[in-house]
Amino acid sequence: MKVFACSACGHPLFFENVQCNGCRRRLAYLPDRAVVSPLEAAVAQAGAARPDSLASVFVALAPVAGGERYRLCKNAVDHGACNWAVPVGDDTPFCRACRLNEIIPNLSNPHALEGWLRIERAKRRLVYTLLELGLKVESRREHPSGGLGFAFKEDVGGAKVMTGHEEGLITLNLAEADTPFREKLREQMGEAYRTLLGHFRHEIGHYYWDRLIAGSERLGAFRAEFGDETASYDEALKRHYDKGAPGDWPLNFVSAYASMHPWEDWAESWAHYLHTVDTLGTARSYGLALRPDVESDAGKGRLSELKVTTRSLHFHDFDDLLKGWVQLTVALNSLNRSMGLADVYPFVLSERAIRKLRFVHDVIEKVAAA
Numbered sequence: 001m002k003v004f005a006c007s008a009c010g011h012p013l014f015f016e017n018v019q020c021n022g023c024r025r026r027l028a029y030l031p032d033r034a035v036v037s038p039l040e041a042a043v044a045q046a047g048a049a050r051p052d053s054l055a056s057v058f059v060a061l062a063p064v065a066g067g068e069r070y071r072l073c074k075n076a077v078d079h080g081a082c083n084w085a086v087p088v089g090d091d092t093p094f095c096r097a098c099r100l101n102e103i104i105p106n107l108s109n110p111h112a113l114e115g116w117l118r119i120e121r122a123k124r125r126l127v128y129t130l131l132e133l134g135l136k137v138e139s140r141r142e143h144p145s146g147g148l149g150f151a152f153k154e155d156v157g158g159a160k161v162m163t164g165h166e167e168g169l170i171t172l173n174l175a176e177a178d179t180p181f182r183e184k185l186r187e188q189m190g191e192a193y194r195t196l197l198g199h200f201r202h203e204i205g206h207y208y209w210d211r212l213i214a215g216s217e218r219l220g221a222f223r224a225e226f227g228d229e230t231a232s233y234d235e236a237l238k239r240h241y242d243k244g245a246p247g248d249w250p251l252n253f254v255s256a257y258a259s260m261h262p263w264e265d266w267a268e269s270w271a272h273y274l275h276t277v278d279t280l281g282t283a284r285s286y287g288l289a290l291r292p293d294v295e296s297d298a299g300k301g302r303l304s305e306l307k308v309t310t311r312s313l314h315f316h317d318f319d320d321l322l323k324g325w326v327q328l329t330v331a332l333n334s335l336n337r338s339m340g341l342a343d344v345y346p347f348v349l350s351e352r353a354i355r356k357l358r359f360v361h362d363v364i365e366k367v368a369a370a
Contacts, residue, residue, distance in 0.1 A: 001128070001278060003285040004036040007062045015128070016121060018076075018083045028072060028085035029124075030060055031096045031131060037062035039085070042069060057088055073098050079107060081120050097127040099139050103151035105174050112154065115177030119152055122196035126204060129278050134368030135208065140168060148207055163199060165206035172199060190256070192346040198271060205270030206263065212363055213266070225359050226269075227262040236261040254353040269356040273364070275345070276325045276357070277315060283328055290331055318361045322354065 004013040011022025013036050018027055025038040039058035056077075057069050070085035073095035084095035092099055098120075105112035130137050140147035151171045153161040161173040175181050176196060186194035213222050223229070237260065245256035253259045258268035315321035329345040336344055349357070 001125070001282045001285065002034070003282075006038050008038040015125070016083060018080075025061075026058070027083065028058070028060075028070065028076075029083055029128075030062070030065060030070065030085055031128075032087060033060070033062065033064050033068075034132070035062045035064055036083075037065055037085075039070070058085070060085070075120070079113070079117075081117050082124070084124065096131070096137065097124045099141070100127070100137075100148055100150050101152070102140065102149040102169065103153060105152055105154055112174060115174045116152060118177040119172060119174070119196060122200055123150065125197055125278075126200040126274075129274055130204070132281075133277070133364055135364065136211070146211060148204075163203070165203045168207060168210070170200070170203045170207065172196075172203075192255070198275075201271035201274040202267045204274075205267035208270065209263065209266050212367060218363060221359070222266070223262075225356050226265045229262040231261065233261055233263065250348065251350050252352045254347060254349065254356070265356065266360075269353070269360050272347070273357055273360040276321065280315065280321065280324055280328060283324075288328075290327055315361075316365065318358050321361070322349075322357075 001015055004015065004017075005011065006013055006020040006022055006025065006027070008025055009020065009023040011020050013020065013027065015029065015036065017036065019025070020027055020038060023038070025040070027036055028039055029036050037060040040061055042057040042059055056071055058072070060068055060070055069088045071088055071093075073082040073084050073086055074093040075082040075095075075098045076084070082095060082098055084097055086092065086095050094101075100123075105116050107113045107116065127137060138147045140149040147168055149169045151169055152174055153171060154174045155161055161171065161175075163173050163176065164171055176199060182194055182196075213219055240257075240260040245253075245259045249256050249259040253265060253268070254272050255268050258265040315324075326349075333343040333345060336342065
């Protein structure tokens with residue numbers, strides 16, 4: 001995630017901000033410009049005599065926007081559920097992220113509305129990363145045979161909603177937005193990590209497997225690393241929940257769940273890659289430098305320095321990416337332990353898991369360069 005600043009007053013901004021805490025101007029993220037920009041009402045620039053139709057139009061003040069005009073996403077106007085904007089020339093009322101929604105909860109229920117707002121925040125972070133990586137993000141309306149859609153559903157009576165992906169539609173159970181519920185489920189399932197953003201990153205991995213691997217020239221290389229995906233998924237699922245992961249799974253997989261089936265191995269590896277590039281991208285934007293001092297019986301020494309400067313999420317050298325990731329996560333986990341909190345990244349990457357991450361990296365790099 002980039003570091004943003006208000007172009008009107010210079011105050012630092014978060015990706016989710018809707019108002020600048022410095023100059024109090026309205027803000028919106030402009031996905032076509034990849035910037036959080038202060039806005040000025042078009043009527044204020046045009047004068048009070050201009051028609052009322054301008055009242056919902058804003059001029060983006062960020063220099064990179066070049067004075068272009070935008071509307072707020074319909075979900076921002078109707079529900080305060082979005083901080084992205086839509087160019088006035090785009091006839092779709094929803095932004096690049098919200099137009100992917102196909103089913104949303106019953107928003108007359110305050111609990112459902114609160115959960116949906118949390119889900120949308122995580123989803124926008126996902127879409128931001130996908131766009132930054134140069135991956136295609138198209139709705140099912142834009143691309144009926146290969147587009148992406150989201151369905152956010154609630155359990156009704158005895159019918160349980162299963163989080164998952166099928167033919168471009170990612171379904172998420174609204175209950176996952178409830179932190180106590182999600183943490184309880186994480187402990188029951190013996191998971192080290194379970195977040196809304198993690199769900200999105202995993203399920204979008206299944207979507208991009210269909211788009212980038214299935215039926216492509218990459219399929220043979222995929223099978224060499226991950227295994228034969230034609231093996232029965234239902235049998236693999238039953239075996240996993242009946243017997244659990246094999247005892248040596250840490251030697252071959254990034255997580256226990258990844259050991260279930262090649263599709264899940266890919267999705268878990270894809271999710272971990274997104275964890276890596278997004279977190280390292282944030283560290284780079286803040287100009288983070290690590291110069292760890294270590295003490296041992298042999299005396300005090302210094303580990304190799306990590307200093308990153310590139311602003312893009314693209315880390316073209318996978319070996320440099322991996323080195324930076326290991327150093328950064330050790331530091332982050334150490335900081336959390338100092339506060340009595342759980343590790344930020346509770347995983348250890350084996351050589352086999354690293355090879356799979358490299359495969360994901362190479363696929364994304366080639367797609368972005370095409």
